Amino acid sequence: MNKQKRILVTGAGGFIGHHLVKRLKADGYWVRGVDIKRPEYEASAADEFEVLDLRKIESCLLATRGGIDEVYNLAADMGGIGYITANHADISRNNILINAHMLEASRQNGVKRFLFSSSACVYNQAMQKNPDVKPLKEEDAYPADPEPGYGWEKLFAEELCRYYYKDYGFETRIVRFHNVYGPLGTYDGGKEKAPAAISRKVALAANGAEIEIWGDGEQTRSFMYVDDCVEGLTRIMASDYRDALNLGTDELVTINGLVDMVSGIAGKRLVKRHNLTGPQGVRGRNSDNTLLRKVLGWEPSIRLEQGLAVTYKWIASQVKKPVQQSELVSAR
Numbered sequence: 469m470n471k472q473k474r475i476l477v478t479g480a481g482g483f484i485g486h487h488l489v490k491r492l493k494a495d496g497y498w499v500r501g502v503d504i505k506r507p508e509y510e511a512s513a514a515d516e517f518e519v520l521d522l523r524k525i526e527s528c529l530l531a532t533r534g535g536i537d538e539v540y541n542l543a544a545d546m547g548g549i550g551y552i553t554a555n556h557a558d559i560s561r562n563n564i565l566i567n568a569h570m571l572e573a574s575r576q577n578g579v580k581r582f583l584f585s586s587s588a589c590v591y592n593q594a595m596q597k598n599p600d601v602k603p604l605k606e607e608d609a610y611p612a613d614p615e616p617g618y619g620w621e622k623l624f625a626e627e628l629c630r631y632y633y634k635d636y637g638f639e640t641r642i643v644r645f646h647n648v649y650g651p652l653g654t655y656d657g658g659k660e661k662a663p664a665a666i667s668r669k670v671a672l673a674a675n676g677a678e679i680e681i682w683g684d685g686e687q688t689r690s691f692m693y694v695d696d697c698v699e700g701l702t703r704i705m706a707s708d709y710r711d712a713l714n715l716g717t718d719e720l721v722t723i724n725g726l727v728d729m730v731s732g733i734a735g736k737r738l739v740k741r742h743n744l745t746g747p748q749g750v751r752g753r754n755s756d757n758t759l760l761r762k763v764l765g766w767e768p769s770i771r772l773e774q775g776l777a778v779t780y781k782w783i784a785s786q787v788k789k790p791v792q793q794s795e796l797v798s799a800r
């Protein structure tokens with residue numbers, strides 16, 4: 469019988485990492501989860517969960533000890549567009565340290581495969597100036613002009629993965645996520661992304677009330693439900709493809725459209741108030757899945773409305789807590 473595969477998930481206290489640990493456990497693997505914090509909304513399914521600061525090489529060596537076969541490196545200092553726009557220095561420094569140290573510790577400890585979670589923020593900004601943007605192909609990351617801070621450090625860490633394969637033969641996989649959403653993700657506090665923030669605002673608003681939208685709402689994105697994300701991660705890890713791959717949907721929607729969809733799910737009619745000074749990121753962004761389909765014979769398929777219904781229900785149940793009352797007032 470094959471030895472049970474031993475897997476490390478970093479960022480296991482976070483949104484995608486927590487879902488991935490559950491999936492890997494359901495698939496029968498031995499899993500160690502590591503994060504600087506524990507999961508917020510439910511206990512981890514990992515066999516071992518260790519709280520470590522992965523900016524430090526000693527912590528990365530501890531995390532990768534004991535014959536780990538595969539590492540999913542999801543730990544990162546990150547958040548929605550407001551957070552990543554306001555914290556270029558901290559995000560870049562923290563994530564460069566995490567990624568460089570996790571790669572080196574994994575190599576030293578004989579890890580067989582290492583997956584790095586990159587982002588659609590690596591793409592050249594000049595190609596994302598229109599809402600009806602052409603879907604981004606993997607090659608559109610160069611010539612480089614990524615999102616300041618977060619996009620640059622992700623792009624550099626992708627390069628670092630390539631150097632580790634070239635110089636050491638260390639097997640790396642690179643995944644560029646496009647906007648992942650779902651239950652058990654951050655929905656308040658400043659690090660939340662658009663689907664969670666909008667779901668929270670809609671849940672807190674009374675029928676007929678006003679809700680604030682950053683920008684004119686005509687900016688576009690595509691969004692991937694977390695179950696598709698986790699499925700794609702395990703498939704990419706198992707594949708032989710070493711270069712960067714998009715992992716997202718190509719169901720493009722405006723932020724106004726997203727608000728309408730969530731309001732419809734909630735059964736509320738709301739008035740959108742556009743805050744034109746709010747950060748909104750690139751004007752349009754979509755994922756071209758041609759290469760993903762070719763490499764995996766698969767692509768994310770859960771429709772936005774279907775995933776949002778589950779996500780909204782979870783966020784609406786969370787915001788019933790008393791601490792949210794002040795927002796209820798301001799949302800009116």
Ligand SMILES: NC(=O)c1ccc[n+]([C@@H]2O[C@H](COP(=O)([O-])OP(=O)(O)OC[C@H]3O[C@@H](n4cnc5c(N)ncnc54)[C@H](O)[C@@H]3O)[C@@H](O)[C@H]2O)c1
Pocket residue numbers: 478479480481482483484485502503504505520521522523541542543544545546547562566585586587588644645646647648649654661
């Ligand atoms: N969610 C998305 O839409 C999206 C899009 C593009 C890329 N990504 C990438 O996917 C990965 C997972 O994202 P997520 O949405 O689950 O974010 P998340 O913030 O929920 O999870 C990241 C986790 O990393 C942990 N972390 C931060 N600094 C750490 C440190 N010094 N040591 C140990 N752990 C640390 C955080 O505590 C957090 O739990 C990240 O690398 C992120 O950049 C996510």
